[in-house]
Amino acid sequence: MxxxxxxxxxxxxxxxxxxxxxxxxxxxxxxxxxxxxxxxxxxxxxxxxxxxxxxxxxxxxxxxxxxxxxxxxxxxxxxxxxxxxxxxxxxxxxxxxxxxxxxxxxxxxxxxxxxxxxxxxxxxxxxxxxxxxxxxxxxxxxxxxxxxxxxxxxxxxxxxxxxxxxxxxxxxxxxxxxxxxxxxQFHWFNEGYGSFEDFLGALASRKRKAIRRERRDALANGITVEWITGSELREAHWDAFFAFYMDTGSRKWGRPYLNRRFFSLIGERMAERILLVLAKRNGRYIAGALNLIGDRRLYGRNWGCIEDHPFLHFEVCYYQAIDFAIARGLDRVEAGAQGEHKLARGYRPxxxxxxxxxxxxxxxxxxxxxxxxxxxxxxxxxxxxxxxxxxxxxxxxxx
Missing domain, CATH: 3.40.630.30 (Gcn5-related N-acetyltransferase (GNAT))
Structure with a gap:
Protein backbone atom coordinates (compact mmCIF):
# COMPACT_ATOMS: atom_id res chain seq x y z
CA MET A 1 0.00 0.00 0.00
CA GLN A 185 -4.20 0.89 36.11
CA PHE A 186 -2.14 1.26 39.28
CA HIS A 187 1.33 2.82 39.29
CA TRP A 188 3.79 3.58 42.06
CA PHE A 189 5.26 7.09 42.13
CA ASN A 190 8.69 7.94 43.52
CA GLU A 191 8.34 11.10 45.59
CA GLY A 192 12.09 11.43 46.04
CA TYR A 193 12.35 8.55 48.51
CA GLY A 194 15.81 7.59 49.64
CA SER A 195 14.79 4.12 50.78
CA PHE A 196 11.82 1.79 51.08
CA GLU A 197 11.46 2.94 54.68
CA ASP A 198 11.10 6.52 53.45
CA PHE A 199 8.24 5.38 51.26
CA LEU A 200 6.62 3.53 54.15
CA GLY A 201 6.85 6.72 56.18
CA ALA A 202 4.38 8.32 53.77
CA LEU A 203 1.74 5.68 54.55
CA ALA A 204 -0.81 5.50 57.31
CA SER A 205 0.48 3.54 60.28
CA ARG A 206 -1.81 0.54 59.81
CA LYS A 207 -0.85 0.17 56.13
CA ARG A 208 2.83 0.58 56.95
CA LYS A 209 2.68 -2.25 59.47
CA ALA A 210 0.77 -4.48 57.06
CA ILE A 211 3.41 -4.09 54.35
CA ARG A 212 6.25 -4.80 56.76
CA ARG A 213 4.46 -7.95 57.87
CA GLU A 214 3.86 -9.06 54.28
CA ARG A 215 7.53 -8.58 53.37
CA ARG A 216 8.64 -10.52 56.42
CA ASP A 217 6.23 -13.39 55.80
CA ALA A 218 7.05 -13.55 52.08
CA LEU A 219 10.69 -14.30 52.82
CA ALA A 220 10.03 -16.87 55.52
CA ASN A 221 11.02 -20.47 54.89
CA GLY A 222 14.52 -19.45 53.87
CA ILE A 223 13.54 -17.56 50.70
CA THR A 224 16.02 -15.07 49.27
CA VAL A 225 15.62 -12.64 46.36
CA GLU A 226 18.09 -11.73 43.61
CA TRP A 227 18.16 -8.89 41.08
CA ILE A 228 19.65 -10.03 37.77
CA THR A 229 20.28 -7.59 34.96
CA GLY A 230 22.71 -6.71 32.20
CA SER A 231 25.74 -8.94 31.78
CA GLU A 232 24.66 -11.08 34.74
CA LEU A 233 21.78 -12.59 32.72
CA ARG A 234 22.38 -16.18 31.70
CA GLU A 235 20.35 -18.75 29.78
CA ALA A 236 19.93 -20.65 33.04
CA HIS A 237 18.07 -17.66 34.47
CA TRP A 238 15.77 -17.61 31.44
CA ASP A 239 15.23 -21.36 31.76
CA ALA A 240 14.08 -20.90 35.34
CA PHE A 241 11.89 -17.92 34.57
CA PHE A 242 10.30 -19.58 31.56
CA ALA A 243 9.26 -22.53 33.72
CA PHE A 244 7.53 -20.09 36.09
CA TYR A 245 5.92 -18.21 33.22
CA MET A 246 4.58 -21.36 31.58
CA ASP A 247 3.28 -22.89 34.81
CA THR A 248 1.43 -19.79 35.96
CA GLY A 249 0.31 -18.72 32.49
CA SER A 250 -1.09 -22.14 31.65
CA ARG A 251 -3.14 -22.23 34.84
CA LYS A 252 -4.38 -18.64 34.67
CA TRP A 253 -4.88 -17.90 30.99
CA GLY A 254 -4.77 -21.28 29.30
CA ARG A 255 -2.19 -20.36 26.64
CA PRO A 256 0.87 -18.22 27.36
CA TYR A 257 1.68 -15.85 24.50
CA LEU A 258 5.49 -15.81 24.70
CA ASN A 259 7.89 -18.64 23.90
CA ARG A 260 11.33 -19.53 25.19
CA ARG A 261 13.12 -18.12 22.13
CA PHE A 262 11.68 -14.67 22.75
CA PHE A 263 13.29 -14.40 26.17
CA SER A 264 16.70 -15.38 24.79
CA LEU A 265 16.39 -12.77 22.05
CA ILE A 266 15.59 -9.87 24.37
CA GLY A 267 18.36 -11.10 26.67
CA GLU A 268 20.79 -10.83 23.78
CA ARG A 269 19.56 -7.50 22.46
CA MET A 270 18.56 -5.43 25.46
CA ALA A 271 20.06 -7.01 28.58
CA GLU A 272 20.79 -3.62 30.16
CA ARG A 273 17.06 -2.84 29.96
CA ILE A 274 15.99 -6.05 31.70
CA LEU A 275 15.56 -6.79 35.40
CA LEU A 276 14.76 -10.31 36.50
CA VAL A 277 13.68 -10.58 40.12
CA LEU A 278 14.14 -14.21 41.14
CA ALA A 279 13.23 -15.86 44.43
CA LYS A 280 15.27 -18.84 45.61
CA ARG A 281 14.65 -21.51 48.24
CA ASN A 282 16.84 -24.50 49.11
CA GLY A 283 19.26 -23.73 46.31
CA ARG A 284 16.74 -23.46 43.44
CA TYR A 285 14.71 -20.67 41.92
CA ILE A 286 11.01 -20.94 42.75
CA ALA A 287 9.47 -17.68 41.46
CA GLY A 288 10.32 -14.67 39.38
CA ALA A 289 9.17 -11.45 37.75
CA LEU A 290 10.34 -9.88 34.51
CA ASN A 291 10.69 -6.09 34.41
CA LEU A 292 11.91 -3.78 31.66
CA ILE A 293 13.81 -0.61 32.50
CA GLY A 294 13.13 2.73 30.85
CA ASP A 295 14.98 5.98 31.41
CA ARG A 296 12.44 7.11 34.02
CA ARG A 297 10.25 4.09 34.74
CA LEU A 298 10.34 0.44 35.64
CA TYR A 299 7.79 -1.70 33.83
CA GLY A 300 6.61 -4.90 35.49
CA ARG A 301 5.57 -7.46 32.90
CA ASN A 302 5.42 -11.18 33.64
CA TRP A 303 5.33 -13.24 36.82
CA GLY A 304 5.37 -16.93 37.60
CA CYS A 305 6.12 -19.44 40.34
CA ILE A 306 6.44 -23.16 40.92
CA GLU A 307 5.90 -22.95 44.70
CA ASP A 308 3.14 -21.05 46.49
CA HIS A 309 4.15 -18.96 49.50
CA PRO A 310 2.10 -16.27 51.25
CA PHE A 311 2.72 -12.76 49.89
CA LEU A 312 5.61 -13.90 47.66
CA HIS A 313 3.83 -12.47 44.59
CA PHE A 314 3.57 -9.05 46.26
CA GLU A 315 7.21 -9.16 47.33
CA VAL A 316 8.68 -10.22 43.99
CA CYS A 317 6.42 -8.12 41.74
CA TYR A 318 5.66 -4.98 43.75
CA TYR A 319 7.95 -4.39 46.70
CA GLN A 320 11.16 -5.45 44.98
CA ALA A 321 10.20 -3.24 42.03
CA ILE A 322 9.85 -0.28 44.39
CA ASP A 323 13.22 -1.08 45.96
CA PHE A 324 14.85 -1.18 42.53
CA ALA A 325 13.19 2.03 41.35
CA ILE A 326 14.39 3.88 44.45
CA ALA A 327 17.92 2.52 44.04
CA ARG A 328 18.01 3.56 40.37
CA GLY A 329 16.29 6.92 40.91
CA LEU A 330 13.38 6.00 38.62
CA ASP A 331 10.21 8.08 38.77
CA ARG A 332 7.57 5.38 38.51
CA VAL A 333 6.79 1.67 38.60
CA GLU A 334 4.10 0.46 36.22
CA ALA A 335 2.93 -2.94 37.44
CA GLY A 336 0.71 -4.00 34.55
CA ALA A 337 -3.01 -4.24 33.99
CA GLN A 338 -5.80 -4.35 36.55
CA GLY A 339 -5.39 -5.33 40.20
CA GLU A 340 -7.04 -3.14 42.85
CA HIS A 341 -5.00 -5.08 45.42
CA LYS A 342 -2.05 -2.92 44.33
CA LEU A 343 -3.73 0.07 45.96
CA ALA A 344 -3.05 -1.17 49.50
CA ARG A 345 0.61 -1.59 48.54
CA GLY A 346 1.20 2.05 47.68
CA TYR A 347 0.30 2.00 43.99
CA ARG A 348 -2.00 4.81 42.82
CA PRO A 349 -4.85 4.79 40.29
Whole structure:
Protein backbone atom coordinates (compact mmCIF):
# COMPACT_ATOMS: atom_id res chain seq x y z
CA MET A 1 0.00 0.00 0.00
CA UNK A 2 1.28 3.48 -0.89
CA UNK A 3 -0.24 6.84 -0.02
CA UNK A 4 1.40 9.89 -1.62
CA UNK A 5 0.94 13.42 -0.27
CA UNK A 6 3.29 16.38 -0.57
CA UNK A 7 6.82 15.11 0.15
CA UNK A 8 5.87 12.22 2.45
CA UNK A 9 4.95 8.67 1.53
CA UNK A 10 3.25 6.06 3.72
CA UNK A 11 3.72 2.34 3.17
CA UNK A 12 3.13 -0.86 5.09
CA UNK A 13 5.96 -3.24 5.98
CA UNK A 14 5.19 -6.91 6.71
CA UNK A 15 8.23 -7.23 8.99
CA UNK A 16 10.71 -5.12 10.89
CA UNK A 17 13.56 -6.97 9.16
CA UNK A 18 13.43 -4.42 6.34
CA UNK A 19 13.57 -1.46 8.76
CA UNK A 20 16.97 -0.45 10.19
CA UNK A 21 16.87 -0.51 13.97
CA UNK A 22 18.52 2.91 14.22
CA UNK A 23 15.89 4.50 11.94
CA UNK A 24 12.96 2.92 13.82
CA UNK A 25 14.35 3.84 17.24
CA UNK A 26 15.06 7.41 16.13
CA UNK A 27 11.32 7.78 15.47
CA UNK A 28 10.24 5.92 18.60
CA UNK A 29 12.46 7.49 21.25
CA UNK A 30 12.89 11.00 22.57
CA UNK A 31 11.75 14.23 20.98
CA UNK A 32 8.04 14.95 21.08
CA UNK A 33 7.22 11.50 22.43
CA UNK A 34 8.99 12.38 25.69
CA UNK A 35 7.02 15.54 26.40
CA UNK A 36 5.91 16.23 29.96
CA UNK A 37 6.67 13.37 32.30
CA UNK A 38 6.75 10.65 29.65
CA UNK A 39 9.63 8.21 29.52
CA UNK A 40 12.24 9.14 26.87
CA UNK A 41 13.01 5.44 26.38
CA UNK A 42 10.02 3.14 26.24
CA UNK A 43 11.58 -0.32 25.76
CA UNK A 44 8.45 -1.91 24.33
CA UNK A 45 8.39 0.17 21.14
CA UNK A 46 12.09 -0.38 20.55
CA UNK A 47 13.13 -2.28 17.43
CA UNK A 48 14.84 -4.85 19.66
CA UNK A 49 11.66 -5.78 21.54
CA UNK A 50 9.24 -5.74 18.61
CA UNK A 51 11.58 -7.60 16.25
CA UNK A 52 12.19 -10.24 18.93
CA UNK A 53 8.44 -10.93 19.00
CA UNK A 54 8.51 -11.45 15.23
CA UNK A 55 11.67 -13.56 15.03
CA UNK A 56 10.57 -15.80 17.90
CA UNK A 57 7.24 -16.42 16.17
CA UNK A 58 5.17 -14.91 18.99
CA UNK A 59 3.53 -12.72 16.34
CA UNK A 60 2.84 -13.67 12.75
CA UNK A 61 -0.02 -15.00 10.61
CA UNK A 62 -0.22 -18.27 12.56
CA UNK A 63 -0.79 -16.39 15.83
CA UNK A 64 -3.43 -14.00 14.49
CA UNK A 65 -1.03 -11.06 14.82
CA UNK A 66 0.13 -10.33 11.25
CA UNK A 67 2.61 -7.42 11.19
CA UNK A 68 1.72 -4.54 8.88
CA UNK A 69 3.83 -1.73 10.30
CA UNK A 70 3.24 1.72 8.84
CA UNK A 71 6.27 3.69 7.69
CA UNK A 72 6.37 7.36 6.70
CA UNK A 73 9.33 8.26 4.47
CA UNK A 74 10.38 11.48 2.82
CA UNK A 75 11.49 11.80 -0.80
CA UNK A 76 15.03 10.87 0.19
CA UNK A 77 13.91 7.60 1.77
CA UNK A 78 14.54 8.79 5.33
CA UNK A 79 12.13 7.29 7.87
CA UNK A 80 10.17 10.14 9.44
CA UNK A 81 7.52 8.18 11.34
CA UNK A 82 6.17 4.72 12.01
CA UNK A 83 3.44 2.82 13.83
CA UNK A 84 3.58 -0.76 15.17
CA UNK A 85 0.51 -2.21 13.48
CA UNK A 86 -0.96 -5.72 13.20
CA UNK A 87 -3.83 -7.27 11.28
CA UNK A 88 -5.76 -9.26 13.88
CA UNK A 89 -8.09 -12.23 13.46
CA UNK A 90 -9.11 -12.27 17.15
CA UNK A 91 -9.01 -10.02 20.24
CA UNK A 92 -6.63 -11.92 22.48
CA UNK A 93 -3.47 -10.48 24.00
CA UNK A 94 -4.63 -6.84 23.93
CA UNK A 95 -5.85 -6.02 27.49
CA UNK A 96 -8.44 -3.59 26.07
CA UNK A 97 -11.42 -5.85 25.75
CA UNK A 98 -13.72 -5.57 22.74
CA UNK A 99 -15.13 -9.12 22.60
CA UNK A 100 -18.64 -7.81 23.27
CA UNK A 101 -18.36 -5.39 20.34
CA UNK A 102 -17.25 -8.23 18.06
CA UNK A 103 -20.11 -10.48 19.18
CA UNK A 104 -22.73 -7.76 18.71
CA UNK A 105 -21.45 -6.81 15.26
CA UNK A 106 -21.35 -10.43 14.10
CA UNK A 107 -24.91 -11.00 15.35
CA UNK A 108 -26.00 -7.95 13.37
CA UNK A 109 -24.60 -9.51 10.21
CA UNK A 110 -21.22 -7.77 10.07
CA UNK A 111 -17.69 -9.14 10.18
CA UNK A 112 -15.60 -7.68 13.00
CA UNK A 113 -12.43 -9.53 12.03
CA UNK A 114 -9.97 -8.79 10.64
CA UNK A 115 -9.20 -5.57 12.47
CA UNK A 116 -6.10 -3.38 12.73
CA UNK A 117 -4.34 -3.16 16.07
CA UNK A 118 -1.81 -0.37 16.74
CA UNK A 119 -0.12 -1.61 19.86
CA UNK A 120 2.68 -3.62 21.44
CA UNK A 121 1.44 -7.22 21.49
CA UNK A 122 0.70 -8.74 24.90
CA UNK A 123 1.82 -5.55 26.65
CA UNK A 124 -0.58 -3.33 28.67
CA UNK A 125 1.92 -0.47 28.96
CA UNK A 126 1.20 3.05 27.73
CA UNK A 127 3.71 4.49 25.31
CA UNK A 128 4.10 6.13 21.90
CA UNK A 129 2.15 4.50 19.07
CA UNK A 130 2.38 7.13 16.33
CA UNK A 131 6.16 7.17 16.34
CA UNK A 132 7.21 10.63 15.22
CA UNK A 133 9.86 12.02 17.52
CA UNK A 134 10.35 15.17 15.46
CA UNK A 135 6.94 16.27 14.24
CA UNK A 136 6.27 19.78 15.58
CA UNK A 137 3.55 20.53 13.01
CA UNK A 138 1.84 17.15 13.32
CA UNK A 139 2.32 16.39 9.60
CA UNK A 140 3.85 12.95 10.16
CA UNK A 141 1.09 11.90 12.54
CA UNK A 142 -1.52 13.09 10.05
CA UNK A 143 0.03 10.86 7.41
CA UNK A 144 0.09 7.91 9.81
CA UNK A 145 -3.61 8.31 10.59
CA UNK A 146 -4.47 8.62 6.89
CA UNK A 147 -2.31 5.58 6.24
CA UNK A 148 -4.12 3.55 8.88
CA UNK A 149 -7.48 4.30 7.31
CA UNK A 150 -6.17 3.47 3.84
CA UNK A 151 -4.75 0.21 5.17
CA UNK A 152 -8.08 -0.60 6.81
CA UNK A 153 -9.85 -0.17 3.49
CA UNK A 154 -7.24 -2.21 1.61
CA UNK A 155 -7.33 -5.15 4.03
CA UNK A 156 -11.09 -5.13 4.55
CA UNK A 157 -10.63 -4.59 8.28
CA UNK A 158 -13.65 -3.44 10.26
CA UNK A 159 -11.81 -1.08 12.54
CA UNK A 160 -8.60 0.44 13.91
CA UNK A 161 -7.65 0.14 17.58
CA UNK A 162 -4.74 2.12 19.03
CA UNK A 163 -4.26 1.06 22.63
CA UNK A 164 -2.38 2.31 25.71
CA UNK A 165 -1.76 5.74 24.25
CA UNK A 166 0.21 8.72 25.42
CA UNK A 167 -1.67 12.00 25.45
CA UNK A 168 -0.10 13.41 22.28
CA UNK A 169 -1.12 10.43 20.17
CA UNK A 170 -4.55 10.29 21.80
CA UNK A 171 -5.14 13.94 20.93
CA UNK A 172 -3.99 13.43 17.33
CA UNK A 173 -6.36 10.51 16.87
CA UNK A 174 -9.30 12.13 18.63
CA UNK A 175 -8.92 15.23 16.46
CA UNK A 176 -9.41 12.98 13.43
CA UNK A 177 -12.57 11.31 14.67
CA UNK A 178 -11.30 8.35 16.69
CA UNK A 179 -13.35 7.42 19.76
CA UNK A 180 -11.71 7.57 23.17
CA UNK A 181 -11.89 4.75 25.68
CA UNK A 182 -10.58 4.97 29.26
CA UNK A 183 -9.55 2.34 31.76
CA UNK A 184 -7.64 2.08 35.03
CA GLN A 185 -4.20 0.89 36.11
CA PHE A 186 -2.14 1.26 39.28
CA HIS A 187 1.33 2.82 39.29
CA TRP A 188 3.79 3.58 42.06
CA PHE A 189 5.26 7.09 42.13
CA ASN A 190 8.69 7.94 43.52
CA GLU A 191 8.34 11.10 45.59
CA GLY A 192 12.09 11.43 46.04
CA TYR A 193 12.35 8.55 48.51
CA GLY A 194 15.81 7.59 49.64
CA SER A 195 14.79 4.12 50.78
CA PHE A 196 11.82 1.79 51.08
CA GLU A 197 11.46 2.94 54.68
CA ASP A 198 11.10 6.52 53.45
CA PHE A 199 8.24 5.38 51.26
CA LEU A 200 6.62 3.53 54.15
CA GLY A 201 6.85 6.72 56.18
CA ALA A 202 4.38 8.32 53.77
CA LEU A 203 1.74 5.68 54.55
CA ALA A 204 -0.81 5.50 57.31
CA SER A 205 0.48 3.54 60.28
CA ARG A 206 -1.81 0.54 59.81
CA LYS A 207 -0.85 0.17 56.13
CA ARG A 208 2.83 0.58 56.95
CA LYS A 209 2.68 -2.25 59.47
CA ALA A 210 0.77 -4.48 57.06
CA ILE A 211 3.41 -4.09 54.35
CA ARG A 212 6.25 -4.80 56.76
CA ARG A 213 4.46 -7.95 57.87
CA GLU A 214 3.86 -9.06 54.28
CA ARG A 215 7.53 -8.58 53.37
CA ARG A 216 8.64 -10.52 56.42
CA ASP A 217 6.23 -13.39 55.80
CA ALA A 218 7.05 -13.55 52.08
CA LEU A 219 10.69 -14.30 52.82
CA ALA A 220 10.03 -16.87 55.52
CA ASN A 221 11.02 -20.47 54.89
CA GLY A 222 14.52 -19.45 53.87
CA ILE A 223 13.54 -17.56 50.70
CA THR A 224 16.02 -15.07 49.27
CA VAL A 225 15.62 -12.64 46.36
CA GLU A 226 18.09 -11.73 43.61
CA TRP A 227 18.16 -8.89 41.08
CA ILE A 228 19.65 -10.03 37.77
CA THR A 229 20.28 -7.59 34.96
CA GLY A 230 22.71 -6.71 32.20
CA SER A 231 25.74 -8.94 31.78
CA GLU A 232 24.66 -11.08 34.74
CA LEU A 233 21.78 -12.59 32.72
CA ARG A 234 22.38 -16.18 31.70
CA GLU A 235 20.35 -18.75 29.78
CA ALA A 236 19.93 -20.65 33.04
CA HIS A 237 18.07 -17.66 34.47
CA TRP A 238 15.77 -17.61 31.44
CA ASP A 239 15.23 -21.36 31.76
CA ALA A 240 14.08 -20.90 35.34
CA PHE A 241 11.89 -17.92 34.57
CA PHE A 242 10.30 -19.58 31.56
CA ALA A 243 9.26 -22.53 33.72
CA PHE A 244 7.53 -20.09 36.09
CA TYR A 245 5.92 -18.21 33.22
CA MET A 246 4.58 -21.36 31.58
CA ASP A 247 3.28 -22.89 34.81
CA THR A 248 1.43 -19.79 35.96
CA GLY A 249 0.31 -18.72 32.49
CA SER A 250 -1.09 -22.14 31.65
CA ARG A 251 -3.14 -22.23 34.84
CA LYS A 252 -4.38 -18.64 34.67
CA TRP A 253 -4.88 -17.90 30.99
CA GLY A 254 -4.77 -21.28 29.30
CA ARG A 255 -2.19 -20.36 26.64
CA PRO A 256 0.87 -18.22 27.36
CA TYR A 257 1.68 -15.85 24.50
CA LEU A 258 5.49 -15.81 24.70
CA ASN A 259 7.89 -18.64 23.90
CA ARG A 260 11.33 -19.53 25.19
CA ARG A 261 13.12 -18.12 22.13
CA PHE A 262 11.68 -14.67 22.75
CA PHE A 263 13.29 -14.40 26.17
CA SER A 264 16.70 -15.38 24.79
CA LEU A 265 16.39 -12.77 22.05
CA ILE A 266 15.59 -9.87 24.37
CA GLY A 267 18.36 -11.10 26.67
CA GLU A 268 20.79 -10.83 23.78
CA ARG A 269 19.56 -7.50 22.46
CA MET A 270 18.56 -5.43 25.46
CA ALA A 271 20.06 -7.01 28.58
CA GLU A 272 20.79 -3.62 30.16
CA ARG A 273 17.06 -2.84 29.96
CA ILE A 274 15.99 -6.05 31.70
CA LEU A 275 15.56 -6.79 35.40
CA LEU A 276 14.76 -10.31 36.50
CA VAL A 277 13.68 -10.58 40.12
CA LEU A 278 14.14 -14.21 41.14
CA ALA A 279 13.23 -15.86 44.43
CA LYS A 280 15.27 -18.84 45.61
CA ARG A 281 14.65 -21.51 48.24
CA ASN A 282 16.84 -24.50 49.11
CA GLY A 283 19.26 -23.73 46.31
CA ARG A 284 16.74 -23.46 43.44
CA TYR A 285 14.71 -20.67 41.92
CA ILE A 286 11.01 -20.94 42.75
CA ALA A 287 9.47 -17.68 41.46
CA GLY A 288 10.32 -14.67 39.38
CA ALA A 289 9.17 -11.45 37.75
CA LEU A 290 10.34 -9.88 34.51
CA ASN A 291 10.69 -6.09 34.41
CA LEU A 292 11.91 -3.78 31.66
CA ILE A 293 13.81 -0.61 32.50
CA GLY A 294 13.13 2.73 30.85
CA ASP A 295 14.98 5.98 31.41
CA ARG A 296 12.44 7.11 34.02
CA ARG A 297 10.25 4.09 34.74
CA LEU A 298 10.34 0.44 35.64
CA TYR A 299 7.79 -1.70 33.83
CA GLY A 300 6.61 -4.90 35.49
CA ARG A 301 5.57 -7.46 32.90
CA ASN A 302 5.42 -11.18 33.64
CA TRP A 303 5.33 -13.24 36.82
CA GLY A 304 5.37 -16.93 37.60
CA CYS A 305 6.12 -19.44 40.34
CA ILE A 306 6.44 -23.16 40.92
CA GLU A 307 5.90 -22.95 44.70
CA ASP A 308 3.14 -21.05 46.49
CA HIS A 309 4.15 -18.96 49.50
CA PRO A 310 2.10 -16.27 51.25
CA PHE A 311 2.72 -12.76 49.89
CA LEU A 312 5.61 -13.90 47.66
CA HIS A 313 3.83 -12.47 44.59
CA PHE A 314 3.57 -9.05 46.26
CA GLU A 315 7.21 -9.16 47.33
CA VAL A 316 8.68 -10.22 43.99
CA CYS A 317 6.42 -8.12 41.74
CA TYR A 318 5.66 -4.98 43.75
CA TYR A 319 7.95 -4.39 46.70
CA GLN A 320 11.16 -5.45 44.98
CA ALA A 321 10.20 -3.24 42.03
CA ILE A 322 9.85 -0.28 44.39
CA ASP A 323 13.22 -1.08 45.96
CA PHE A 324 14.85 -1.18 42.53
CA ALA A 325 13.19 2.03 41.35
CA ILE A 326 14.39 3.88 44.45
CA ALA A 327 17.92 2.52 44.04
CA ARG A 328 18.01 3.56 40.37
CA GLY A 329 16.29 6.92 40.91
CA LEU A 330 13.38 6.00 38.62
CA ASP A 331 10.21 8.08 38.77
CA ARG A 332 7.57 5.38 38.51
CA VAL A 333 6.79 1.67 38.60
CA GLU A 334 4.10 0.46 36.22
CA ALA A 335 2.93 -2.94 37.44
CA GLY A 336 0.71 -4.00 34.55
CA ALA A 337 -3.01 -4.24 33.99
CA GLN A 338 -5.80 -4.35 36.55
CA GLY A 339 -5.39 -5.33 40.20
CA GLU A 340 -7.04 -3.14 42.85
CA HIS A 341 -5.00 -5.08 45.42
CA LYS A 342 -2.05 -2.92 44.33
CA LEU A 343 -3.73 0.07 45.96
CA ALA A 344 -3.05 -1.17 49.50
CA ARG A 345 0.61 -1.59 48.54
CA GLY A 346 1.20 2.05 47.68
CA TYR A 347 0.30 2.00 43.99
CA ARG A 348 -2.00 4.81 42.82
CA PRO A 349 -4.85 4.79 40.29
CA UNK A 350 -3.94 6.11 36.85
CA UNK A 351 -6.20 6.43 33.81
CA UNK A 352 -5.11 4.71 30.60
CA UNK A 353 -6.65 5.46 27.22
CA UNK A 354 -7.15 3.98 23.78
CA UNK A 355 -8.66 5.20 20.50
CA UNK A 356 -10.95 3.35 18.09
CA UNK A 357 -12.18 4.01 14.56
CA UNK A 358 -14.85 1.98 12.72
CA UNK A 359 -15.59 1.71 9.02
CA UNK A 360 -19.31 1.08 9.62
CA UNK A 361 -21.03 4.32 10.79
CA UNK A 362 -23.78 2.41 12.61
CA UNK A 363 -21.24 0.41 14.61
CA UNK A 364 -19.34 3.61 15.37
CA UNK A 365 -22.47 5.37 16.68
CA UNK A 366 -23.41 2.44 18.91
CA UNK A 367 -19.93 2.18 20.41
CA UNK A 368 -19.64 5.95 20.86
CA UNK A 369 -22.80 5.92 23.01
CA UNK A 370 -21.43 3.00 25.03
CA UNK A 371 -18.04 4.68 25.54
CA UNK A 372 -19.65 7.87 26.85
CA UNK A 373 -21.32 5.85 29.61
CA UNK A 374 -18.17 3.81 30.26
CA UNK A 375 -15.96 6.90 30.60
CA UNK A 376 -18.31 8.33 33.22
CA UNK A 377 -18.13 5.08 35.16
CA UNK A 378 -14.33 4.90 34.94
CA UNK A 379 -14.04 8.50 36.10
CA UNK A 380 -16.31 7.86 39.06
CA UNK A 381 -14.39 4.75 40.07
CA UNK A 382 -11.08 6.61 39.71
CA UNK A 383 -12.24 9.18 42.23
CA UNK A 384 -13.25 6.50 44.69
CA UNK A 385 -9.93 4.67 44.29
CA UNK A 386 -7.91 7.85 44.71
CA UNK A 387 -9.69 8.49 48.00
CA UNK A 388 -8.78 4.99 49.19
CA UNK A 389 -4.99 5.23 48.84
CA UNK A 390 -3.01 4.22 51.95
CA UNK A 391 -1.08 7.48 52.18
CA UNK A 392 -1.22 9.77 55.19
CA UNK A 393 -3.19 12.99 54.81
CA UNK A 394 -1.16 15.68 53.08
CA UNK A 395 0.69 13.43 50.64
CA UNK A 396 -0.16 13.34 46.96
CA UNK A 397 -3.32 11.35 46.29
CA UNK A 398 -3.32 10.98 42.51
CA UNK A 399 -1.29 11.31 39.34
Missing amino acids: TLQAQTLQVKAAPSLKAVPASAWDACAMGGANASGDEDPFNPFVSHAFLSALEEAGCVGPKTGWTPLHLLVEDDGGTLRGAAPCYLKSHSMGEYVFDHAWADAYDRAGGHYYPKLQVSVPFTPVSGPRLLAAHDPGGEVRAHLVAGLRALRDETGASSIHATFLQEQDLSALAARGFLRRDDQ VTTSSAHDFADPSLSRAIEAYLQRERSYVSEIAGELAAATPFRSGTREED
